[in-house]
Amino acid sequence: MxxxxxxxxxxxxxxxxxxxxxxxxxxxxxxxxxxxxxxxxxxxxxxxxxxxxxxLLNVAASGMSADPDDPGHFVAWMRGNVSAETDPATFVxxxxxxxxxxxxxxxxxxxxxxxxxxxxxxxxxxxxxxxxxxxxxxxxxxxxxxxxxDPARLPGVPPEIDATGRYHHDAWADGVFAGIGADEEVVLIGTGLTAVDVIMRLRENGHRGRITTVSRRGLFPERHAPHATLAAPVFAPGATPATARAYLRAFHTALRGGIEWRAAVDSMRPVLNPLWLALPDVEKRRFRRHLQRRWETRRHRMAPDIADIIDAERRAGTLRVLDGRIDAIVTAGDRLRVVARAGDARLDIEAAHVINCTGPxxxxxxxxxxxxxxxxxxxxxxxxxxxxxxxxxxxxxxxxxxxxxxxxxxxxxxxxxxxxxxxxxxxxxxxxxxxxxxxxxxxxxxx
Structure with missing residues (x-):
């Protein structure tokens, strides 16, 4: 060899x-x-x-420089190679x-x-x-x-479902969007940024059918909006006891003091890893169980234009959002049936296609x-x-x-x-x- x-x-x-x-x-x-x-x-x-x-990127161009010492590097590249009028607030x-x-x-x-x-x-x-x-x-x-x-295999989804051509385990696999008819109903598993991307791809491809999303909490990412930049994080390592509850209390104290939530979230970016490393393992597990998804919907936000589209789809009823935990996905003739639970209630949702949008x-x-x-x-x-x-x-x-x-x-x-x-x-x-x-x-x- x-x-x-x-x-x-x-x-x-x-x-x-x-x-x-x-x-x-x-x-x-x-x-x-x-x-x-x-x-x-x-x-x-x-x-x-x-x-x-x-x-789109979920961070404005001003925050996407490849050089930590030159915040304007990406914006300058955009102006020199794509559009001389690029605004730093643009979501590219x-x-x-x-x-x-x-x-x-x-x-x-x-x-x-x-x-x-x-x-x-x-x-x-x-x-x-x-x-x-x-x-x-x-x-x-x-x-x-x-x-x-690739996304983790969902429980209750047997591998043979893949062979139907109607269950798509990986939202980014070749051919997923080409196989979906313009008027066919689609179910997305998940409501995070992957689901947002898939909704945009479907509509871009001319899809007109109803889209239903199912996730445990039914929470889409929040939207970006202008806000003041804080000079320092709303709380810092060492100034707050290293527990998930104390971190949450300190954050809420800042909000009650009149700080806009986006400003508070963004102020924490430089200290998130030190705060995390200070937590004992039991507190890290508590944070992941109770607070992480709530944090992620605010930390990883949608570009305003995309958020407008999602909101309009929800108002029109062409995008339906359901809370539920997936129990199974089974064939139902030439369609698929998603079986989920929302508390004690059972949800049965039929669609022509189901796409796993739980993310990598x-x-x-x-x-x-x-x-x-x-x-x-x-x-x-x-x-x-x-x-x-x-x-x-x-x-x-x-x-x-x-x-x-x-x-x-x-x-x-x-x-x-x-x-x-x-x-x-x-x-x-x-x-x-x-x-x-x-x-x-x-x-x-x-x-």
């Missing part, structure tokens, strides 16, 4: 995180790297590969942001190994990465930039990834807190099964949710990429 030349830095993954590390390595440290990803479009990843100009289509990332990737010019990594093991101070095509890559330092994985899975231990499976089985990496992502230090160093953090194996982006509260959005990932690039560039590794 042929062995390639030893690379100093290898990044496994081809999305935004990988592109931003490569860009920071080149621009700040004059270092190159290799990226292993099967895609022919590195940098776009799942989030920015959508072809729809109706799928996601595929255009993908082009921005792609240009940064091209400026970094990493070596692209177009294949899938299926195993990664360390021996004699070096990592050997096995590729699906049979070759191997040897590296001194490895970064797992694996991103998101963060349970890396259950991901359909040979690479993660083999590394988890070997104990090179371990699942993160609550089963999310991987166990790592806040700086991304991955722990093995003995609780020892590696100095040459790191994670970035969603994988860090095994330790952090916020780690999936560009403002966090751009800082992680810059810091990790510095660590990689300055590391002393085995020859």
């Amino acid at each position: 042929p062995v390639r030349t030893i690379r100093d830095i290898v990044i496994i993954g081809g999305g935004a995180s990988a592109a931003l590390i490569a860009w920071n390595l080149k621009r700040l440290h004059q270092r190159s790297c290799a990226i292993i990803a099967p895609t022919d479009r590195p940098a776009f990843g799942l989030a920015y590969a959508t072809p729809s100009l109706k799928n 289509p996601r595929p255009i942001f993908g082009l921005y990332l792609r240009q940064l990737y091209c400026a970094a010019a990493p070596e692209h190994i177009r294949d899938t990594a299926i195993a990664c093991a360390k021996a004699d101070g070096l990592y050997t990465i096995t590729l699906a095509g049979g070759e191997t890559v040897t590296a001194r330092q490895v970064v797992l930039a694996c991103g998101h994985f 899975s963060l349970d890396y231990a259950k991901a359909a990834s040979p690479l993660l499976r083999t590394m988890l089985e070997a104990g090179t990496i371990v699942p993160g807190f609550g089963g999310a992502g991987l166990r790592c230090t806040p700086a991304g160093a991955l722990f093995d099964r003995n609780g020892v953090p590696a100095h040459d194996l790191h994670a970035i982006g969603p994988a860090r949710l095994g330790a952090l509260f916020e780690s999936i959005a560009i403002p966090e990932i751009r800082q992680q990429a810059r810091d990790l690039a510095a660590l990689l560039a300055n590391a002393r590794t085995a020859p």
Whole structure:
């Protein structure tokens, strides 16, 4: 089996995180790297590969710079490459942001190994990465930039339902939208940002049928609206007892004092991870159980134009929102029946198509990834807190099964949710990429 030349830095993954590390390595440290990803479009990843100009960023252009030291970087790129009139408050289509990332990737010019990594093991101070095509890559330092994985399988949904062509487990799989008739009824499982994207794609494709969404709480994301920017978070680590209840009380105290809720939420962004790390595990579990979904609907908001469309659809009755827990999805002739429970009541909803919009899975231990499976089985990496992502230090160093953090194996982006509260959005990932690039560039590794 042929062995390639030893690379100093290898990044496994081809999305935004990988592109931003490569860009920071080149621009700040004059270092190159290799990226292993099967895609022919590195940098776009799942989030920015959508072809729809109706799928907008859920953060205004002013907050999407790739450079944490230059907040206007993305706006300047937009004005120089897309529209000279770009307003910093604009919510840009996601595929255009993908082009921005792609240009940064091209400026970094990493070596692209177009294949899938299926195993990664360390021996004699070096990592050997096995590729699906049979070759191997040897590296001194490895970064797992694996991103998101397909949604988790819903309970009560047998795999044979997939064969009907009417149940769509992955909302972004090729062919989902092409197979839905213009007047057919559709049920979406979930009411988060994935459901919003799917509604926009359906209508963009000329779909006129009724859409029904089902989720446990029936909560759509809130909308963005202008608000004042606070100079400091409404409460800070160390100033409030480290319990979920105390955090909630401190937040409500700020609201009762007259602070607008969007301003309060956004003020907390810089301290969310320190606040999370201060919580004992029992309090983290309490927060996830009782408060996380309420927080997410306010933290991850819709662009105003999109929120207007969702509101209009709900008023017109073309978008129906139901609260319920899915029990089963079964065939009903040439249609599907969704069986759900709302308290003691049973819901039976028939539709031509059902789309799982619960969003990407963060349970890396259950991901359909040979690479993660083999590394988890070997104990090179371990699942993160609550089963999310991987166990790592806040700086991304991955722990093995003995609780020892590696100095040459790191994670970035969603994988860090095994330790952090916020780690999936560009403002966090751009800082992680810059810091990790510095660590990689300055590391002393085995020859």
